[in-house]
Amino acid sequence: MISCLDNSPAKNRRDDLRPFFRARFEPETLYFNLPHRIDYSAFTLGIKTRWLLRLRSRNIPVAGPLYHHDSYGFVFPNRAYVIPLLNRVIQATEPDFLIIGPQVNPLPLQTPFAPEKTRWILSSYDVEAIRMERIAASQKGLAHMAMQLEVPRASTFEHDTLEKYDGIIAVSETDKQSYIQRYQFEPERILVLDNSVDTEYFSFRPRTHADQPNIVFVASLGYWPNDEAAQRLLGEIMPLVRQHVPNARAWIVGQSPSRKLLDLSNDSLNIVTGQVDDVRPFLDMAAVTCIPLRTGSGTKYKVLEAASAGVPIVCTPLALEGLSLRVDDHVLVGQSDQELADALIQTIQDPAGRSQAVQSAAAHVEEYYSWNSNLNKLDPWLEAMQKMPKHRK
8 A cells, every 4th residue: 555655656656545535535635625624723843842852853862752753754644634533533444454554653542532443453554663773873972872761761652552453464573573572562463464575676687798797786775774774875885896896876766865865966976866657667778776774674675676677786785684585595694784785795796696686585485475365364364353352442
């Protein structure tokens, strides 16, 4: 659903939900058609609230808030646009399931009403407390102090939110175990539905040799760990690669690049594209993809899409977390800048040496991470959830 509601659907791909969504629920539509269903007071913030939000958005330490900063991006839009309509829809239809994502959405804490038959399901993409712990550990100075304060707030938020859910859809067995161990969530109420790809859309294509090799990193750059990894690739890894491959070109593909990242672009060897309609042409021209993540959590679509498309992969161990792709057999892994650069140089200079690994990685994704193979788990689990007593308090 997320991809269907994204602002830039790929060409030649059906977009069934966008017209329905826009015609009924976008803020602009509600403003003109159902203004009485909007709670305009939600955006009337006190001076203290405005200052706290501003300071926290700049990674300045503040005392007082109960929950971490990332959850507040949903609080006010939920109050204004979502809750007035959602309560009306729930009361009128009493749905079997209400599936909410992402995990930073505080909607269950804001919406007290729920019919007895409705099961509330969290559709997660990682464990929030783990993500915040890793981001805090990667920071220095004042930002480190600020993020250290956010870590227990993230844990409190996750604990309080999970008490309201009847079930969780997790993206890996690793995440499932974290939900069980950290929050004592019942194992039978957690479905592991691996992040998967449309393997026909990201179809396997053998690499073609190019005189100027392209190293490609595809990601949503509005997510800080991705932007930081892109900065690492351009600023720290590529200079090492170019000592051996002087004309190697790096492409950073994705929306919302930061100013720091844009400053590393020179439109010649370091290219930051911004948002694109379709990432596949960039994967097609890639000699290799490099995913040098230092922080973050959850499983990575960028790894699965590249593997499915037949792109050789060089990444950090973190990029493989929760995935069953194997080091050397499927991907090359490095931790330091030099290790990653060496793996990139090896792949560029000897593409035939990685051809078997690339084919094995694509076959592995087809077997274990295609939507066709994984979505059939969902219906039986939802049926089981309906038979369980409610978990929400």
